[in-house]
Amino acid sequence: MVLAIGFEGSANKLGVGIVRDGQIIANCRRTYITPPGQGFLPRETAEHHQQKVHEVLKEALDQSGITPDQIDVICYTKGPGMGAPLMVCAIVARTLSLMWKKPLLGINHCIGHIEMGRLITNAYNPTVLYVSGGNTQIIAYDRRRYRIFGETIDIAVGNCLDRFARVLKLSNEPSPGYNIEQAAKRGKKYLPLPYCVKGMDVSFSGILSLMETKIDELLKTYTPDDLCYSLQETVFAMLVEITERAMAHCGSDEVLIVGGVGCNVRLQEMMGVMCKERDARVFATDERFCIDNGVMIAWAGALAYSSGTRMDFSESYITQRYRTDDVEVTWRD
Amino acid sequence: MDESEPQLLKQGAEARVYICKYLGRDTVIKERFQKKYRHPDLDVEIVKERIRNEARSILRCKFANIRTPALYLVDFERRKIYMEYLATNITVKDFIAKHGTANEHFEKIAKTIGETLRKLHDNNIVHGDLTTSNMLLIPKLQAGAEQIDPAWLAKGHVELVMIDFGLSYTDASIEDKGVDLYVLERALLSTHSNYEDLFAIILKAYVVSNPKGNANETIKRFEEVRARGRKRTMVG
Ligand SMILES: Nc1ncnc2c1ncn2[C@@H]1O[C@H](COP(=O)(O)OP(=O)(O)O)[C@@H](O)[C@H]1O
Ligand SMILES: [Mg+2]
Numbered sequence: 001m002v003l004a005i006g007f008e009g010s011a012n013k014l015g016v017g018i019v020r021d022g023q024i025i026a027n028c029r030r031t032y033i034t035p036p037g038q039g040f041l042p043r044e045t046a047e048h049h050q051q052k053v054h055e056v057l058k059e060a061l062d063q064s065g066i067t068p069d070q071i072d073v074i075c076y077t078k079g080p081g082m083g084a085p086l087m088v089c090a091i092v093a094r095t096l097s098l099m100w101k102k103p104l105l106g107i108n109h110c111i112g113h114i115e116m117g118r119l120i121t122n123a124y125n126p127t128v129l130y131v132s133g134g135n136t137q138i139i140a141y142d143r144r145r146y147r148i149f150g151e152t153i154d155i156a157v158g159n160c161l162d163r164f165a166r167v168l169k170l171s172n173e174p175s176p177g178y179n180i181e182q183a184a185k186r187g188k189k190y191l192p193l194p195y196c197v198k199g200m201d202v203s204f205s206g207i208l209s210l211m212e213t214k215i216d217e218l219l220k221t222y223t224p225d226d227l228c229y230s231l232q233e234t235v236f237a238m239l240v241e242i243t244e245r246a247m248a249h250c251g252s253d254e255v256l257i258v259g260g261v262g263c264n265v266r267l268q269e270m271m272g273v274m275c276k277e278r279d280a281r282v283f284a285t286d287e288r289f290c291i292d293n294g295v296m297i298a299w300a301g302a303l304a305y306s307s308g309t310r311m312d313f314s315e316s317y318i319t320q321r322y323r324t325d326d327v328e329v330t331w332r333d
Numbered sequence: 334m335d336e337s338e339p340q341l342l343k344q345g346a347e348a349r350v351y352i353c354k355y356l357g358r359d360t361v362i363k364e365r366f367q368k369k370y371r372h373p374d375l376d377v378e379i380v381k382e383r384i385r386n387e388a389r390s391i392l393r394c395k396f397a398n399i400r401t402p403a404l405y406l407v408d409f410e411r412r413k414i415y416m417e418y419l420a421t422n423i424t425v426k427d428f429i430a431k432h433g434t435a436n437e438h439f440e441k442i443a444k445t446i447g448e449t450l451r452k453l454h455d456n457n458i459v460h461g462d463l464t465t466s467n468m469l470l471i472p473k474l475q476a477g478a479e480q481i482d483p484a485w486l487a488k489g490h491v492e493l494v495m496i497d498f499g500l501s502y503t504d505a506s507i508e509d510k511g512v513d514l515y516v517l518e519r520a521l522l523s524t525h526s527n528y529e530d531l532f533a534i535i536l537k538a539y540v541v542s543n544p545k546g547n548a549n550e551t552i553k554r555f556e557e558v559r560a561r562g563r564k565r566t567m568v569g
Contacts, residue, residue: 199519240371
């Protein structure tokens, strides 16, 4: 039985989560929200995390009802992500490790998303679509690695959505993606946009630059709602298509959607229709688990820890680039 | 009747593939059925373009002497392409999975892949979906032989056939060719990660197979595309 605490702060969410033997006993989070039209920058985001980390930690300990001496391992996000915010959580985790005399484990953020999704949905060996502000990848497990079959060749889908929300000056509260999703529900008129699939890879930069440069002209014929609708329909169709390509290539009949964009209900719905057409099943989670959180880091850490992975204190650094397939998966056959 | 009742062979990455007799020949019908998950306007546009790409590239390949299934008929209305059925085949993916690199013909096949890609690119055709699922090995009739040797695969009597040209285009730019190689490298790394030198053999054959032409620019662009991928930030 492993009791793990996890700290996540690779982007604008700060999360602390605690798991005991696959049971989530605390999942606490704060989000750094910027004004409409603005993205989050490393320094300000790190400051936010610094200011909030004590209260979130306390909340998580209270929620779980555990005391620090019961903890087996302290986990933090090693990367990928923004340097300064990552550093905040790494330092907190290091300090606690010394204070509480507990082992420390640095975790790959993407692996956290995948294992969280598998835990919540019980998907067995799915093709994984990992979609967030910084990542767009199609992943499948094979011989001790989560292998990347497809990915974006330029910007991540979440980045495309967030930047479009900024063009329209949509609110960042609770998140730009959520507000695009709501606006898209009201959209009616479909604007054809560049559709760019290359094998199992995709590209979104063409869509974004078209939207950014032509926005004034487009708003003469389309409402902001129409544009959100057209954007979603196009980029999600691309994502579903490359997922299907990977499934055909790997002979898989399960899909798991993870990452912040994964809580978009329209994306889940489109994936479901595709799966139905090929007798496959789709698994997804809601914003509690999809969006960056501490539990995913705690759970991935618990799995690694139980299978014997250890990390020396001297290795407790962070890394802004850390690929999903760099991690040896010691907890699966 | 021109056409016998079609039998479903496979549901591929985007189409259903059926076999039937058409005008007395063994025929594959590739149907790009309507994908209900996407907007109907987008669906119609995509399918029209894919069928057009596939038919056009198959014809281009024929002129360039690159082996593909022969094209029989294009039916835009019913979203179908009719083509030659290669009844005896194994995908390169299955071949590698079953026989691995230990197979004495492995290197020859990898080289053939490189040479074929180079030929495609020299003719400004970009495949667009280079995976080992879209490359078939079929038996090759040996000189003087009357029929196919049943042990064709073990003896290495194989011919490489490129299929699935839906994402292809003709009049490809250097960037397109670079991306084509990048897509292949990534597909090989994920699918055949235990055969690390596979892509290197393919790339070498790609470079040397046409001493007259110049592949340097494409290789340079491929390396740039790859570097862009590595530099990409991964925040969130
Ligand atoms: N001409 C053919 N002869 C024999 N088998 C074929 C032929 N064309 C396709 N297939 C089989 O059907 C599968 C899917 O066909 P493909 O053209 O790749 O469609 P998709 O775009 O759906 O992947 C191939 O992997 C291959 O096994
Ligand atoms: Mg195919």
